[in-house]
Amino acid sequence: MKFTVLGSGSTGNAVLISSDKTNVLVDAGLSAREIIRRLFEMGVTCEDLDAVLITHEHSDHAGGLRVLMQTVDCPVYISALTEDAYYDTRAGGQNGDSESSRRRSALQDRTVEIESGREFRIGDIDFRPFAVPHDAVDNFGFVAKQDGVKVATLMDFGHINDLVRESLRGCDAIVIESNHSRDMLRTCSVYTWDLKQRILSQYGHLSNDDLADWLQVDFDGCARHLVLAHLSQRANDPHLALLTAETALQMRAPLFRADTSVTVSSPKRPTDWISF
Secondary structure, three states: OEEEEEEOOOOOOEEEEEOOOOEEEEOOOOOHHHHHHHHHHOOOOHHHOOEEEOOOOOHHHHOOHHHHOOOOOOOEEEOHHHHHHHHOOOOOOOOOOOHHHHHHHHHOOOEEEOOOOOOEEEOOEEEEEEEOOOOOOOOEEEEEEEOOEEEEEEOOOOOOOHHHHHHOOOOOEEEEEOOEOHHHHHOOOOOOHHHHHHHHOOOOOOEHHHHHHHHHHOOOOOOOEEEEEOOOOOOOOHHHHHHHHHHHHHOOOHHHOOOOEEEEOOOOOOOOOEEO
8 A cells, every 4th residue: 555645735635545456535625637637647547546535525625526526437435414514605606507506416426425433445445434623514534454554644633632542543654734833823924813713723723732742642653654734834834843743753752762754745746655
């Protein structure tokens, strides 16, 4: 199994998880054109895609889905609550040509319902969705498993609760949010006070320091690869996020050292393949 983060940030998110036989796209927050271009850059065509998984309805995770479905021929795995929220939009159009009706048409007879804790298989990869705390109707992370290798991907969540903590145990690689620096967020002149409070809340986004606390105290050390995702382009810095995570790993107790490589994803380009 291998994976690449095709792009991640406030402008859009998409992760590709693959085996020799199966290709699964987690989220379609980039434009359809950009998703297709980056898939091709990584050696995967639209015809190779076996499924799209949607974590939640926010536009930076599902904004490119409708147009993408005009090109790819595969099912969309999505929870019932998230699907309803995805259709619930007032954007554009009249007389049955609204964005909501277009989305319904694009997904008609093409969705597979998922729910937290209920495993499912796509090709030769098993997936286990688990709920994460965020201000969406039904936000999920996923653990993908194939031939004993486990890869977790989770973004957009405000804190690490017991379910998240348990879901990440024993994973060989983890794609996880390191959204903001608390100090940079508090002094960001572009964000309103309300937005800052939303991001800092228990149902907002995980900070560099929150991730560092988990790495130092609760991380089991199994993951050989950690990919930092969904970095804010206004309230974070890739070098700071990387330094914070690597320092936390170095500060672990000597008996619990972790041989973990840290990579920072980019909103503009895919990461290299990480393979097992």
